[in-house]
Amino acid sequence: MLSVDENEMLTKVDAGTPVGELMRRYWHPVATSQEIKENPVKAVRLLGESLTLFQDRQGRLGLIDQRCAHRRVDLKYGIPENEGLRCPYHGWLYDRTCNVRKTLSTPFIPLMLTDFLGFMLLNDAA
Numbered sequence: 001m002l003s004v005d006e007n008e009m010l011t012k013v014d015a016g017t018p019v020g021e022l023m024r025r026y027w028h029p030v031a032t033s034q035e036i037k038e039n040p041v042k043a044v045r046l047l048g049e050s051l052t053l054f055q056d057r058q059g060r061l062g063l064i065d066q067r068c069a070h071r072r073v074d075l076k077y078g079i080p081e082n083e084g085l086r087c088p089y090h091g092w093l094y095d096r097t098c099n100v101r102k103t104l105s106t107p108f109i110p111l112m113l114t115d116f117l118g119f120m121l122l123n124d125a126a
């Protein structure tokens with residue numbers, strides 16, 4: 001029988017936990033292409049993280065944090081554009097690698113929000 005500590009070590013999948021770091025080295029299905037075709041923005045919950053999956057108008061997929069870095073608006077209401085996903089509140093534009101590409105008041109602000117999140121891979125070390 002597992003101890004409480006052993007059980008927690010084997011079942012926690014948040015970032016920074018042993019199993020969480022292991023699971024981030026594998027691909028995970030998060031949506032079908034048909035789902036994305038019908039709705040290009042989708043909320044995704046994966047390995048303890050709340051994310052937003054989107055397809056930009058060039059057909060590229062992105063998986064970014066659920067909340068806008070500016071005022072925490074839920075990006076599942078975001079608007080797909082050629083270069084990424086636009087926050088519907090103040091208009092920050094996120095590219096598919098989680099960088100803020102444009103704000104409405106400045107032409108370009110490179111800002112790393114989180115680690116790179118591939119379509120279904122939560123770790124850039126693979």
Ligand code: FES
Nearest residue numbers: 068070071087090
């Ligand atoms: S809340 Fe997203 S740009 Fe302001």
